[in-house]
Amino acid sequence: MPSHDLSSPPAPGQSICRSCWLAAPGLLWMGLFFLAPLALVFAISFASRGTYGGIVWEFTAANYLDLWHPLYGKILGQSLWYASLTTAICFVLGFPLAYMIARSPARWQPVLLLLVMLPFWTNFLVRTYAWMIVLRQDGLLNGLLLALGIVDAPLELLYTPTAVVIGLVYGYLPFMVLPLYVAVERLDPLLVEAAWDLYASRWAIFTRVVVPLTMPGIVGGCVLVFIPSIGSFITPDLLGGARSMMIGNLIQHEYLVVRDWPLGSAVSFVLMAIVMAAVALYYRHAARTAGPTEKR
Amino acid sequence: MRRGSTGLTLVSGLAMLFLYGPILVLVLYSFNAAHLSMAWRGTTLKWYAALWHDEALLAATANSLFIAAISTIGATVLGGLMALGMERMPLRRQQLIEGGLVLPLIIPEVMLGVALMLLFVMLKMPLGLTTVILGHIVFNIPLVTIMIRTRLRKLDPALREAAADLGADSWQVFRHVTLPLLRPAIWGAVLVAFTVSLDDFLVTFFTAGPGATTLPLKVYSMIKSGVTPEINALSALLLLISMACVALSLHLQRREV
Numbered sequence: 001m002p003s004h005d006l007s008s009p010p011a012p013g014q015s016i017c018r019s020c021w022l023a024a025p026g027l028l029w030m031g032l033f034f035l036a037p038l039a040l041v042f043a044i045s046f047a048s049r050g051t052y053g054g055i056v057w058e059f060t061a062a063n064y065l066d067l068w069h070p071l072y073g074k075i076l077g078q079s080l081w082y083a084s085l086t087t088a089i090c091f092v093l094g095f096p097l098a099y100m101i102a103r104s105p106a107r108w109q110p111v112l113l114l115l116v117m118l119p120f121w122t123n124f125l126v127r128t129y130a131w132m133i134v135l136r137q138d139g140l141l142n143g144l145l146l147a148l149g150i151v152d153a154p155l156e157l158l159y160t161p162t163a164v165v166i167g168l169v170y171g172y173l174p175f176m177v178l179p180l181y182v183a184v185e186r187l188d189p190l191l192v193e194a195a196w197d198l199y200a201s202r203w204a205i206f207t208r209v210v211v212p213l214t215m216p217g218i219v220g221g222c223v224l225v226f227i228p229s230i231g232s233f234i235t236p237d238l239l240g241g242a243r244s245m246m247i248g249n250l251i252q253h254e255y256l257v258v259r260d261w262p263l264g265s266a267v268s269f270v271l272m273a274i275v276m277a278a279v280a281l282y283y284r285h286a287a288r289t290a291g292p293t294e295k296r
Numbered sequence: 297m298r299r300g301s302t303g304l305t306l307v308s309g310l311a312m313l314f315l316y317g318p319i320l321v322l323v324l325y326s327f328n329a330a331h332l333s334m335a336w337r338g339t340t341l342k343w344y345a346a347l348w349h350d351e352a353l354l355a356a357t358a359n360s361l362f363i364a365a366i367s368t369i370g371a372t373v374l375g376g377l378m379a380l381g382m383e384r385m386p387l388r389r390q391q392l393i394e395g396g397l398v399l400p401l402i403i404p405e406v407m408l409g410v411a412l413m414l415l416f417v418m419l420k421m422p423l424g425l426t427t428v429i430l431g432h433i434v435f436n437i438p439l440v441t442i443m444i445r446t447r448l449r450k451l452d453p454a455l456r457e458a459a460a461d462l463g464a465d466s467w468q469v470f471r472h473v474t475l476p477l478l479r480p481a482i483w484g485a486v487l488v489a490f491t492v493s494l495d496d497f498l499v500t501f502f503t504a505g506p507g508a509t510t511l512p513l514k515v516y517s518m519i520k521s522g523v524t525p526e527i528n529a530l531s532a533l534l535l536l537i538s539m540a541c542v543a544l545s546l547h548l549q550r551r552e553v
Contacts, residue, residue, distance in 0.1 A: 026441065041411045115312065129322070251410060265410075265414075
C-alpha cells in the first residue's frame with residue numbers, strides 16, 4: 001500500500017482509510033503462502049536438477065524444451081483431448097437437463113437444481129471410488145451386460161481412457177448445468193414459439209435461436225468444466241491406467257517419484273498457462289457479448 | 297412448447313440415473329456380507345462395526361477434524377477482516393483484490409499443492425499438521441472473503457449511518473449493527489470452509505508428513521491398496537455426513553432471507 005499522511009483529508013481515488021488495514025493480514029497471508037510459492041515454482045522451472053534430486057540454481061530453459069519430448073507431448077495431448085471430450089459430453093448431457101429444469105414449474109426448479117448439485121458436495125474420492133465399483137471387471141456394469149447377453153466376456157472398462165472420461169464427466173457435470181440453466185431461464189419462450197410458428201425445424205430452432213441466445217451460458221459452462229478437467233489428478237489416478245496419465249499425474253510423478261522438481265515446475269506452468277488461456281477466452285467472450293446487449 | 301419434450305425428459309432422466317446410480321450402488325454394497333466378490337451374500341453391518349475398531353482410521357478422523365477446525369477459524373478471521381477492510385477501498389483496488397482471490401480457486405489444486413510443498417521444503421519446515429493447516433487456510437480465505445463480502449454489499453448502508461447518527465462510534469456500529477447482520481453469512485462461511493477442509497485431498501497430499509494422515513488420505517490409501525469392504529462403509533458414512541452439511545447450510549441460508 002502507498003504511504004500516506006493520515007491527518008490530511010483523502011484525495012479522491014486515494015485510499016486513506018483506517019479500516020482498509022483490516023485487509024492487511026489476509027493479504028499478507030495470501031502473499032506469503034500463495035503468491036510466493038507460485039513465484040518459487042516459476043523460478044525453479046528455470047533451474048536444473050542436481051545429481052541427487054536437489055536444485056541447481058543455473059538459469060536454463062531446458063525444462064521447457066524437454067517438454068517437447070514425445071513422451072511428455074503425448075501426456076499433454078491426451079490431457080487436452082480428455083478434457084475437451086469431457087466438456088463436449090457434459091454439454092450434450094447438460095443442455096437437455098438444464099433446459100428441462102428451466103422450463104419446469106417454478107417451485108420445482110430449486111429442488112431439481114439441488115438434485116444436480118448434491119453429488120458435487122460429496123467427497124470427490126468417494127464419488128470416484130463409486131465408479132470403480134461400477135466399472136470393475138466383476139463390477140456392476142459388466143454383470144449387467146453379461147446378464148443381458150450384450151457381451152460374452154466382461155469388458156475391460158476400469159483403468160482405461162473411457163473410465164477417466166466417465167469419471168470427469170461425472171465430477172463436473174453440475175458445472176455445466178448451472179450456467180446453462182441461468183441462460184435458458186433468461187431465454188424468452190416466445191422467441192422459440194415464434195420460430196415454431198414460422199415453421200422452423202427443430203434443429204433450426206436449436207442452432208439459430210436457442211444456441212445464440214444462450215451463448216454466454218454455454219461458454220461459461222464449457223470453461224467451468226474444462227478448467228478442473230484439464231487439471232485433474234484424482235480421476236486419472238484412480239480410474240485411469242499407466243497409459244491414460246494426465247498433466248496432474250505427470251506433475252505428481254515428477255515431484256514425488258522422479259524428484260525432478262525443475263521439470264515438474266515447468267509442467268505446472270504449462271498447465272497454468274492452459275488454464276489461464278481458457279479463462280481469458282471466457283472473459284473475452286463475456287466482454288464481447290456484454291457490449292451489444294447493454295446497447296439494446 | 298411441450299413439443300419434443302419426451303426426448304428431453306428421457307435424456308434428463310438418464311443424466312439423473314448417471315448422477316445417483318454409482319452413489320446408490322456404493323451405499324448398497326456397504327451392507328453386502330461378501331468379503332471379496334461383488335456377489336450378494338446377504339446384508340450385514342459388520343463393515344460399519346469394523347470401522348470403530350480401526351485405530352488408524354480414528355486417528356485420521358481426529359487429525360481431519362483438528363485441521364478443519366483450526367484452518368476454519370484462521371480463514372474466517374483473516375477472510376472476514378479482509379472483506380471488512382476491502383469495503384472502503386477505491387473500487388479499482390477492490391476489483392484487483394477480488395480478481396486475485398479468484399486465482400486460488402481456478403488454478404489446478406495439484407499446482408497449489410506442489411507449490412506449498414516446495415515453499416515448506418525450502419524454508420526447512422518439517423511437513424506435518426502445521427503445514428497442512430497453513431495450506432488449508434490459503435484455499436479457504438478466498439471462499440470466506442467472497443461469501444462475507446457478498447452479504448456485506450447487500451446490507452442497507454442506512455442502518456449503519458443511522459447508528460452513527462445516534463452517536464455510536466465505529467466499534468459500536470460494528471459490534472451492534474454490522475456483526476449481527478453478518479452473522480448468517482459468517483456461519484455459512486464457517487460451514488463451507490470446514491467442509492472444504494475436511495474433504496481436501498490434494499493440498500493435504502503434498503503438505504502432510506508422517507503422522508499427519510487425514511481422513512481423505514486414509515481413504516485414498518485404502519482405495520489404492522486393495523479394496524476391503526470397510527472402505528464401502530466408510531464411503532457411505534462420508535456421503536451421509538456431506539449430505540447433512542448441505543442440509544444444514546441450506547437451512548442457514550433460508551433463515552438469512
